[in-house]
Amino acid sequence: MEQLRAELSHLLGEKLSRVECVHEKADTTLWSLYDSQGNPMPLLARSFSSPDVARQLAWKISMLARSGTVRMPTVYGVMTHEEHPGPDVLRLRGVPVEAPARTPERWEQLKDQIVEALLAWHRLDSGGLVGSVDSTQENLWPLWYRQRVEVLWGTLNQYHNTGLTMQDKRILFRTRECLPTLFEGFNDNSVLIHGNFTLRSMLKDPRSDQLLAMVGPGVMLWAPREYELFRLSESGQAEDLLWHYLRRAPVSESFLWRRWLYTLWDEVAQLVNTGHFSRANFDLASKSLLPWLA
Secondary structure, three states: OHHHHHHHHHHHOOOEEEEEEEEEOOOEEEEEEEEOOOOEEEEEEEEEOOOOHHHHHHHHHHHHHHHOOOEOOEEEEEOOOOOOOOOEEEEOOOEEOOOOOOOHHHHHHHHHHHHHHHHHHHOOEOOOEEEEOOOOEEOOHHHHHHHHHHHHHHHHOOOOOOOOOHHHHHHHHHHHHHHHHHOOOOOOOOEEOOOOOOHHHEEEOOOOOOEEEEOOOOOEEEEOHHHHHOOOOOOOHHHHHHHHHHHHOOOOOOHHHHHHHHHHHHHHHHHHHHOOOOHHHHHHHHHHHHHHHO
């Protein structure tokens, strides 16, 4: 904690009296900052447990800001270390979009704003590229995604006591066998995506319910639009936003089952990268995908 405070003071050119943890997940931690007088600063610092992620996301944030119509956080600097990654420092304002809108009409307007902001990115074609910030390649999405699944599967099998049961492993093995069928007829091109799109990754004005910014992008850079949408699986606002997008810009009907494939292996990625995963999300994806694996 003291080392973090000293390093952030150096990065910002201003002595900080303290830093406090705002939110902690397996792979990232958000910190609030206080100036030398103990007053809260309009900045947050975000640190990562995996190396190179801070630099990759800082670069992607700048690309999303240049290519889109919605505000992205201002990154004031990135610190990296041999032992552990340092934080990027962001300016944030507003409340998460998951906070209920004041009226149904405002929610409808907010959905329009979100969809238009997404489409500004999704209109930018990759030119045949696919993949994450640090490993883009010329490839077709089904082939690239198969590579990703194989890497995750191989890494997963190097660990013991992962929390996965034999039934879980059988489901994962079955999805690997069924990938050609699950992607049969796929022909969507790859576009620029946010890569971590949830209600919590968007900020709105608490009074007007107007979209202010999108935050917390993922390291995935080029992917088909359906890979942007699969995280909107929760019932309620998230699912409502999903169908609002699909009415404006439909994707393949096979997204109905591939969304659960993406969710399942996204949890595996969390597990191999951080040692933790959401059992609820894994079980929901497994149950929802089973009819398509028969």
